[in-house]
Amino acid sequence: MISSSATDKTTWRMILLSIWVSFAVFIASFDQSYAGVVLIMPSFRSAFGHCPSPDECTLSTLQQSMISITLLFQGLGSATTGLLGYWVGRKTTIQFACVLCSIGAAGMLGTSGSFLHYMVCKCISGVGIGQLLASSMVYGSECVVASKRGLLLGVFNIGLALGTVLAAAVCAGSATLKPDDDWQWKTPIACQIPLAVILGLGTMMFPESPRWLLLRKERERARDSFAAFKSLDPQSLEVTAQLDDVQRHLDLEASLSATTSWVEIYRGLDLRRTAISAMTLVGLSITGVQFISQYAALFLSGVGIDNPYLINAIVGLCIFAGALIGPHALEYGGRRFSLLLGYTLMAACMLILASVSTGLGPSDPTAKNVVVVFLCLWAFAFGGFVGSGAWLSSAEMHSVRLRTYGQANTTSLYEIGSFGAAFWTPYMLNPEYGNMGANVGYFYFGVTIAVLALTYLFVPETARLTLEQIDDLFIRGERAWKTSLKQNAAIAAAPGLDPGMVERQQ
Secondary structure, X not given: OOOHHHHOOOOHHHHHHHHHXXXXXXXXXXXXXXXXXXXXXXXXXHHHOEEEEOOEEEOOHHHHHHOOHHHHHHHHHHHHHHHHHHHHOHHHHHHHHHHXXXXXXXXXXXXXXXXXXXXXXXXXXXXXXXXXXXXXXXXXXXXXXXXXXXXXHOHHHXXXXXXXXXXXXXXXXXXXXXXXXXXXXXXXXXXXXXXHHHHHHHHHHOOOOHHHHHHOOOHHXXXXXXXXXXXXXXXXXXXXXXXXXXXXXXHHHHHHOOOOXXXXXXXXXXXXXXXXXXXXXXXXXXXXXXXXXXXXXHHHHHOOOOOHHHHHHHHHHHHHHHHHHHHHHHHHHOHHHHHHHHHHHHHHHHHHHHHHHHHHOOOOHHHHHHHHHHHHHHHHHHHHHHHHHHHHHHHHOOOOOOHHXXXXXXXXXXXXXXXXXXXXXXXXXXXXXXXXXXXXXXXXXXXXXXXXXXXXXXXXXXXXXOHHHHHHHHHHOOOHHHOOHHHHHHHHHOOOOOHHHHHHHO
């Protein structure tokens, strides 16, 4: 019998892959974060807005909301990842996405004066961003051992946080340029090109996903890939045992359906898995992340906060600070613990932020300080518990055979939810429409509480389980609130043990 320690050894290649996966989402986060900040830059408003006088240029609320249309194209990119990922593999999909991101960024640099041209190029880049989000987590989750998947892929969240921080820092720096200098808004866009090139070329360091190779019936290449990630001899008993285990689950799934088609994610047992994965990421998209990442600077400027660029950068740093504890929370607390605790803290922050502003008045200095403090606390809770927890949990929900299609579907729905949140936010904040100011906290409090309840009821604990053991969990039909990290650890320690017996012993 092969020991679990032999098959679950974490190697330097797995660690490096986790870092590289986080670099993919770093680029995506960077793109989403700068898009809202440039809206308040004088040079951007001069280039694309209405200017009744040279020193007074404004963007319409519709223009501010149209930035969110790129999220629909990110959804399109995510949807195409299902086909690309199935036919050409995880690595090639990431590299193709990098090409689109570079083309879109280069096009935006030459669009001064034409908002339509800017949006077209932004949408091209958006397709690439969507592909990066959908493919990178799938690639990482299929190549990292189960015992450390939460810890290593928690680095994914650090990548998300770093993208937000760097975008805020770059925008704060470029904002110091002269108001009539187009490089004030072009600088963050130009940064995307070298980042995408580095990611695309660096992906060549790693083998293709061994599970994808088995799905394509390339057993010997899958053997070499498993061996490379595990730093073992390709002919070793450990690698052969891993191959046989994955193949057994693929054969089992294949026996339940004659073909592997994207429509299967909406049928039978896979429909439940698809719905839970989608709910996890859609919940993430509508509980405030678009408000904070894209429109925090606009919101802070509207409620009278001095130097919104600086405060926006501080909020980004708080997300990053939280992200540093995220991998440990995911691995040692579990996915459900991270999500439930994170949403509880986020809801409390939004409620306090809005309540104090209502009680003292939005112009009160204390109320302004409370807004800043609880935005920062919200950012820390999001970065530490929800950001990576939602992305990792959603990727783990799908079956091995349908993971590419399932996660592409889930990410596209996330982008649609993000579009809605990003589109309605300027109208909620604009004085001519919603004029909600800090009262927007009441709205996000209610939404977060609803997502918290759905997470408790439907998202199972998947930490410590292999992807194949997660398949077994869904086949058994266990209720989400009855799953636990303790039970999963017992199953992982004794793979042949009956899960029902584990539950009875507890």
